[in-house]
Amino acid sequence: MKILIKNGRVIDPANKVDEALDILVEDSKIAQVAKDIKAEAETVIDASAMIVMPGFVDMHVHLREPGREDKETVATGTRAALAGGVTSVLAMPNTQPCPDSTESVELIKNIVANCATCNVFVCGAITKGRKGEEIIDIAKLKKEGVIAISDDGVSVDSDELMLDAFKRAAKEKVVVICHSEDRKLSAGGVVNLGFTSTRMGLRGVSKESEFARVKRDIELAQKTKAVVHIAHVSCKESVGIIAAAKKEGLKVTCETAPHYFALDESAVLGYDTNFKMNPPLRGKDDVKAVKEGLADGTIDAIASDHAPHTENEKEIEFERSEFGVIGLETELSAAITELIESGILKWKDLAEKFALNPARILRIDRGTLGIGAIADIVIFSPKKEWVVQKEKILSKSKNSPFLGKKLKGVVEYTICFGKIVYPFSK
């Protein structure tokens, strides 16, 4: 089985490639990347005026299954991923049961084997039941294929326990992903603390609740040889702390999500719960700092923090509604619209943030179009525009902060493991 991709602008930062080239895919691998490949192929894709990149690795996705199949399933979530050019997702562990034991990881792997249409990597919990009390058996879970651990949704409050977790993770070479939030400081908050919380009459989430915990997590990790990755960086101070740590040579990486560079806190003033997430949308200064952090390399990756919720959980009073927004189908276009158009990132940077860097952080053999690499590829039209419409969203939940927005960049083909998986075959 061969696929020949003709005349696309191939951008593969791992191999310092950025030019119009052809790619030949043979079975599940990349067989050739060159000009004017003359080969017989079952499928030929004319990618003129399109950009060809390694398939995206979204390292922060809530697939909700098992446990909350009413919000999303592995099947619907991975379909949404493919439509967004994402060929690998890291499934976050706040499922029921959560991946804190061999049994629960096996259960999840079974569902994935039966239902997933893109690569799904499993992020294990840090503590049993994500309760912050007892560390899981990291070695055992690693044998089951768990590549990272996180208690995402919450932070491990105990310094002692977190230090222990870092030590054990370092020994097993498993990356620790931190949802850095001090709940004592954010207690009950639903929007950014300041004018927004005051004007809306809502409890605020201070930036300190985030950056103080970012600081702690980096400091604890530094005492071990653990690789620490900070999830969903939303504010200026966090960007500053991570930049300083990197300058010191500490092993820390981080991600941000499209809503933190595309939207600021003013979006939430109308009490639309599609702008309610944790951490909350921050100030204009913070958005600027996140963009600068992306540009200067402080922020390594863009991940969606895809967090599907049903209408019943979203279309209620603001304070009672769930935190989180979906993002798999819009992340590429949001990034093109906000970061490429304004010159903040170059195309090569975009390929790094969406594919190469997350693959490297997670130590998975993805994120590149090198010869012999697994053929996970996204092909998109960078200039085509589309309007995000609720009816067209593939995710089971529709809680997108980009509803009604016109975005740039349309995914034309997604290839996963050497097969064209998007557009979907009937």
Added chain:
Amino acid sequence: MAAKRLSADVINIATETSSVKKGETLIDTGRNIQALKADIIVMRHNYSGAAVMLARSVDISVVNAGDGWHEHPTQALLDIFTLKEKLGRIEGLNVTIVGDIAHSRVARSNIWGLTKLGARVTVCAPKMLIPPSIEEMGAVVIHDIEEALINADAVNVLRMQFERDSGEAFPQQLEYFKNFGITSERLKKAKKNIIVMHPGPINRGIEMSSEVADGANSVILEQVTNGIAVRMAVLFLVAQARDGNENTN
């Protein structure tokens, strides 16, 4: 009451007895009320933003009678009406609002309304009860009550609710009265004709002394009377706007 004076048919729905508690959402309740062919929903709700959410999901009119800590527009209108009646103008007035600004919808609506009409608004409370960046809404913050009263043409005293379950810091009642209570002694240092307002019900001896509440500067009972007129006006205007819409459509 205002609706009855206007001879409107009124259905009262209290959430404790209605289906809101049984899992029906606010939007469902709103749509059901619309299906009953009501023209206007007047809603008071514990959650900030509930009124705007309801208004977005029904076609009939919604009057916000108070949502969480966010807004209480009719109270602000009646406060402003009372000020205008007593002092003849709003523009240029100095109005001081004293009390739990952080958790007060009355304070927020008064700040919006008064600043829009050209009054200067000062808010006065212990630090823990002043929300961050309130200055960006146009209010000046003064923590010392006597200083906050010195130039005031009017003082609007908010009702204090000391029982909160959120674990947030809160002052003691007696300490609060000592530091922020409105007393005759404090009024003596203020403008002679300063008017004293309160949205009711008053905690005598906590927010203000009985002497002040019943004294010559108090307009608290007039506020109650004006409340009916203002609410009638709101309902009348909303109903008229609805009729207008129907005619043009």
